[in-house]
Amino acid sequence: MALSIEQLMTFTTIVKAGSLGRAAALLNMTQPALSRxxxxxxxxxxxxxxxxHSKGMQLTDIGRAFLPHATSLHVEAKQALEEIQALRGAAKGTVRVGAVASIASSILPPAIERTLTKWPGLHFEVFEGVWDLLAASLSKHEIDLALGAEAPDTDEIVAxxxxxxxxxSHVIVASGHPLRRRRKLTLADTLHEKWTIPPPGTGPHQHVERVFAEQGLGMPDVIVRTRSITVLKSLVVDSxxxxxxxxxxxxxxxxxxxxxxxxxxxVDGRRKLVAFRRRRGLLAVPAVKLLDELRRLTSTGSRKR
Known part of the structure; x- marks a missing residue:
């Protein structure tokens, strides 16, 4: 039984849209044609x-079982077309890459620049976030590559x-903070200060836990937990x-x-950073081009921090 790219796209679009009307608009089809x-x-x-239902379309048990296969098949069909274009010397497409903030602000921009120099037909969608959200996005085919701190492989994604x-990484403060005037500062001296870090389950939170545990200390007094880098910096500078x-x-x-x-x-704040991909399926050609440039940059000692 052969399934066409159009059938797979039709099915996955209805799932995302939640109704025939919205899906028909996205696919530029009439609702009766989409229903047929x-x-x-x-x-x-x-x-x-x-x-x-009157309020929309809901998956049956069989529909829910079919969804991950349809999504994977649709993505791989698009990748096959991109592979053919690349072999013909016309690599096009969009690279969807997610990265934790430190990577998004350091090694990713030059990697994109190098990739575009060789493959000017490519486009990029960059998503910045903490690791748990990036891993989920990678599993759900929302991004092609995820760049973050080293973590165990799962059934869905691998390093x-x-x-x-x-x-x-460092403990950071405003330039005029009183702790900067202390001599022989220890990690214990920071325990009762006001802290702001990302929430439990995120890479930075786990990193802080590990660093304090290595010094035989419990967690500091975390007053504000946020995923927003802007909020973290503002609280450090202004509060x-x-x-x-x-x-x-x-x-x-x-x-x-x-x-x-x-x-x-x-205090050793060093950590290993790794690129991740989905365990199953082929990596899209545009993503391979970016990965090649990331490998070149990360193999250069001057790029390691």
């Missing part, structure tokens, strides 16, 4: 994929271990908070004299 198309697909599969590098951040993320504020890292003996 999905009915033919159901007849071909021998099962109903949707339950029709590309020949594309790795390091960065260094006297401490935070934990990788060097590339606060480098502009350090140059401007707004933020400074604390010098704390015995």
């Amino acid at each position: 198309a999905i009915k033919r697909l159901e007849q071909q599969l021998g099962a109903e994929l949707f339950e029709r 590309i271990r020949d594309c790795c590098w390091e960065d260094t 006297g908070f401490l935070s934990w951040m990788a060097e590339p993320m606060f480098e502009p504020e350090r140059r401007a004299g707004l933020i400074a890292p604390l010098s704390i003996a015995g």
Whole structure:
């Protein structure tokens, strides 16, 4: 039983849109034509994929089971077309890449620049976020590559271990914070200060937990938890908070004299960063081009932080 790209796109679009009317508008089809198309697909599969309601379309149990396969097949069909274009010397397409903030502000921009120099027909969609959201987006085919701190492989995503590098994180404060005048500062001296970091389950939070545990300490007093880098920096600069951040993320504020890292003996804030992909399926050709440039940059010692 052969399924066409159009059938797969029709099915996945209805799922995303939630109704025939919205899906028809997205696909530039009339609603009766779309209804007939999905009915033919159901007849071909021998099962109903949707339950029709006055408020929209809901997947049946069979529809829910079919969805991940349809999504994967649709993506791989598009990748096959891009592969053919690349072999013909006309690589086009869009690279959807997600990255934690330190990577989005450091190594990713030059990698994109190098990729475009060789493949000017490509376009990029860059998503910045904490690791748990990036991993979920990668699993759901919303991005092609995810760049973040080293983490265990899962059933859905795996690390590309020949594309790795390091960065260094620090306890950061406003340049005029009183702790900067302390000599022989220890991590214990920060315990009762006001802290702001991302919430539990995120890479930075886990990094802070590990660093404090290595010093035999519990977690500091975290007053504000947020995923927003802008909020974290504002609380540090304007409200006297401490935070934990990788060097590339606060480098502009350090140059401007707004933020400074604390010098704390015995604190190793280094971490390994890795590119990740989905375990199953082929990596899209445009994403391969970006990955090649990331490998070249990360293999250069001057790019490792």
